Amino acid sequence: MKNTCNASAMSKGFCHYKCTNGIKRHLAVDTLGLPFFTHCTKANVSDDQGLIELLSNNLDYFRAKPVNIPKITILLDHGYHPDKLTIELQKVYPQIMTKIRFQLAPKPSKAAKLAGGSFPRQTLRKSSTRENWICTRSHSVGD
Numbered sequence: 110m111k112n113t114c115n116a117s118a119m120s121k122g123f124c125h126y127k128c129t130n131g132i133k134r135h136l137a138v139d140t141l142g143l144p145f146f147t148h149c150t151k152a153n154v155s156d157d158q159g160l161i162e163l164l165s166n167n168l169d170y171f172r173a174k175p176v177n178i179p180k181i182t183i184l185l186d187h188g189y190h191p192d193k194l195t196i197e198l199q200k201v202y203p204q205i206m207t208k209i210r211f212q213l214a215p216k217p218s219k220a221a222k223l224a225g226g227s228f229p230r231q232t233l234r235k236s237s238t239r240e241n242w243i244c245t246r247s248h249s250v251g252d
Contacts, residue, residue, distance in 0.1 A: 131152050132149050132150065132151060132152055133149070133150050133151070133152055133154065133156075133159055134147065134148075134149050135147065135148040135149070135150065135159045135160065135162075135163045136148075137163060137167075145167075145170075146163055146164075146166070146167045146170075147163075148162055148163035148166060150162065156188045156189055157189055157190055157193055157194055157197075160189065160194060161194060161197050161198060161201075164198060164205075165198070165201045165202075168201065168202050168205075171202065171205055171208050171209065172202070174208050176204075176207050176208065180207075180208055180209055180210045181208060181209045181210070182209075182210055182211075182212050183209055183210070183211050183212070184212050184213075184214050185211055185212065185213055185214060186213075186214050187213060187214075187216060189211075189213075191211035191213065194211060195211070
């Protein structure tokens with residue numbers, strides 16, 4: 110999905126800690142890669158804020174989820190701050206932490222990095238057996 114060529118200058122930003130211009134695409138997918146939620150932000154919006162906006166825009170999904178089934182585990186890379194996310198999401202929907210939980214992904218090993226592997230961008234994934242999502246992000250470089 111390349112849409113930055115059509116993005117206006119008003120919709121682009123600069124991410125100072127990753128030194129990228131453009132937009133960030135936040136995508137929530139299950140473990141099979143099927144999409145649940147999407148959200149685009151300027152590149153200068155923090156990863157935490159982008160995830161908060163993505164989940165806030167889709168609160169109906171979480172409100173409809175019964176409390177008596179297992180929590181959705183959102184697997185985060187180390188660019189996120191679970192404590193900050195928890196506080197901000199509880200302001201929007203106080204019962205959300207009864208339905209989701211955050212877990213930090215293990216840091217990739219040096220061997221995996223040398224082989225070209227690492228924890229990918231930011232994606233939410235949900236498994237069919239247990240409710241697990243992986244939160245990743247994608248950067249799109251603008252002109």
